[in-house]
Amino acid sequence: MRNSDFCKIIALNLLVSVSMSSPTLASYGFYVGKNLTEDGSVLIGGTGEEVSGHWLTVVxxxxxxxxxxxxVGATEKAYMPGKLMEIPQAPETFKYINMNYSDFEGFPAPLTNGGLNEHGVAIRDIWSxxxxxxxxxTPDPQxxxxxxxxxxxxxxxxxTAREAVEIIGDLINKHGYTTYGGNSHLIxxxxxxxxxxxxxxxxxxWVAERLGPDDVRVSYPGYIGDIPADISDSKDYMASPNFYDVAIEQGWWKRDGDKPFNVHDVYSEQDRPMRTGQKHWTIDTVEKELRDMAPVTLKKMMKMVRDPRVSTERSGYGEVAQLRETTRxxxxxxxxxxxxSVTAPFVPYHIxxxxxxxxxxxxxxxxxxAGSTFLNAEYQSQEATQFAGRLFKRIMYHSCAHPEAFLPEITQALEAFEDRQIQDIATIQTTADILYKADQxxxxxxxxxxxxxxxxxxxxxxxNALLASIEARVxxxxxxxxxxxxxxNAEGTDMPCRKK
Incomplete structure (x- = not known):
């Protein structure tokens, strides 16, 4: 993409519609199957879009x-009120890395859209x-x-990803589901x-569709189209036991031989075409772009997550996982x-x-x-440190005020920083593997x-170097x-990145 085109896209980010029944346009995700990647890994990336504080954790x-x-659940403060309940914990839980955040639609913190666990299962949460x-x-309270x-x-x-779907489905089947109007996960x-x-x-x-090694999927929102009228013996689909029956009872669908069941047409938002996307792109457009760039590399996936058509002030963070066989x-x-990530670098974090x-x-x-309370003294040393999210958000504000002047050099610097890290990873992992094998x-x-x-x-x-240079020149x-x-403050809009 030429620099001029890049800047035009940043400068023309659309305002997100506020005419919907609820303010629930949040987060996106990309999936590329292993037959379409350079090294045979599965690539998954995306971001969370919440007006909220975000922080990285290792659990x-x-x-x-x-x-x-x-x-689990929600309280009466949620956009769609709920009631908290206790459910059994597993005897053992796995290690994972994720980004937490402090608020979305009134749900109790800390919240997460997913992350990556020690078994190489990656999860992205996306509106739908x-x-x-x-x-x-929906009951009140739910x-x-x-x-x-x-x-x-x-x-x-x-x-495994399949097991994650089964776990989520079993939880909903046993305990119900608290919603803000519908949702999806890309796993x-x-x-x-x-x-x-x-x-x-x-x-x-609930319903789930398998993505194979030759598939590309963009979720914004998460969608599923046609599925078979009977998935009881299918390895490619799963659903709640009542999935077809409720549609029939409500008069939204009736069996017609082997005619497929279109999930979007039956259960999803009726006045939004299935693959519209949002902002400056459609799902069709970006899925085609991902497929056309095959073999897709880690660097290409980072570039897509960073793309100014999707990475804006709404983005609380960016994530990319390169899922492949590891020795440990x-x-x-x-x-x-x-x-x-349009103005922030990706940093690698091993499990x-x-x-x-x-x-x-x-x-x-x-x-x-934060605007109505004072600081808990236990956090004062941590709060005194520079906050990475705020640092790179300041760069974003300056850049989006003058995109043609500053975004090209920011992108060049971020990609150079990431290229060096990508070159490091093989050596870092080989050295760590030697230590693990030596029982250390x-x-x-x-x-x-x-x-x-x-x-x-x-x-x-x-x-800090980029910010100092750009702010001085601004x-x-x-x-x-x-x-x-x-x-x-603004309600329900993307940051208006536009030329002066």
Whole structure:
């Protein structure tokens, strides 16, 4: 893409429609099957889109006492009110890396869209609205796990993508489902992917479609089209036991021989065509672009997640997982950008690491209730550190104010930084593997952690250098207007990145 084209796209990000029945356009995901990638890995990437504080976490594997429970669901403060409930905890939960955040539609924090676990299962959470009738029939209060609970529990318990779908489906079948109007998950491992939709209505409706080695999928929103009229013996589809029956009872579908069941036409938002997408692209467009760029590389997937058509101020972070066979589970790897990756670098985090530096941890920037409370003294040292998300968001604001002047050089710097890391990874993993094979797991973990710490710090150094240079030139070349008044907040829009 030419620099001029790149800047035009940034400058023309569309305002997100606020005419829908609920403000639920959030997060996107990309999947590319292993036959379409350069090294035979499965690639999955995307972001979360929440007005919220975001922070990176490493959650260790744990053993839980018999009878342990976890709290799931929502409270009366949620956009669609719910009631918290306790469900059984698993005897053992797996290690995972994820980005937490503090608020979405009033659900209780911490929330997550997924991440990557020690078995190489990656999960992305993506909006997918249900038809109005289902939203209207949702109980008040509703009960059962919500989208974040499902993603977190699947990371804790699943060894494969298929098993993650089964776990989520079983949770909904047993305990119900708490919704903000419908949702989906994009799930993958080294062999395959799955798109899973959960619907509003209090009926526990869900369906999942397998993505194979030759498939490409873009979710924005998550969608599933035609499925067979009977999937009881299918390896490519799963659904709740009542999935067809509810549609028949409501008069939304009737059996007609072997005629397929179109999931979108029956259960999804009726006035939104299935593959419309949003912003400056359609799902058709980007799926074709991903397929045309085959063999897809890690670098190409990062470029797609960074694409200014999708990475904007709404993006709380960027993630890419390259899922492939590893000699050790600790070598599974998640690349994370601390805010919208259009102006933030991806940093590699292996499952074997044992910490994240404070600058990438929880801070009060955009955190729920930060504007009406003082700081908990226990967090004062961490809060005193520079927050990575805020640093790179400042670069985004300057860049989107003057995209043609600054975005090309930012992109060049970020890609150069990432290229060096990509070149490092083979050596880093080989060295760590030698330590693991020498029965030195603690030393191997320290080695992987030290590498991620160094790269996280170097990313901050890069960000500070870029910010200082760009901010100085903005003041000299354009000036910064001081705007009086209190209308600093916007509701339901992308940041208006436009030419002056």
């Amino acid at each position: 260790p594997a744990k053993k839980h006492a018999e009878g342990s429970t976890i709290s 609205n249900s038809r109005d009738e289902l939203v209207e029939m 009960t059962g796990p919500q989208y974040s609970d499902l993603a977190r529990i699947a990371l804790e318990r699943a060894k 993958a491992d080294k062999d395959e992917g799955w798109v899973m939709l959960q619907f509003a209505g209090g009926k526990g409706l 589970p600790e070598l599974n790897l998640l690349w994370v950008a601390p805010t919208g 074997g690491i044992n910490k994240v530096i404070p600058e990438y941890g929880i801070h009060r920037y955009l955190f729920r209730d 797991p603690e030393l191997a973990s320290k080695y992987l952690t030290d590498y991620s710490v160094r790269q996280s710090e170097r990313a901050l150094d890069l960000g 003041k000299l070349l354009y000036g910064i207007e001081t705007i009086d008044g209190t209308a600093i």
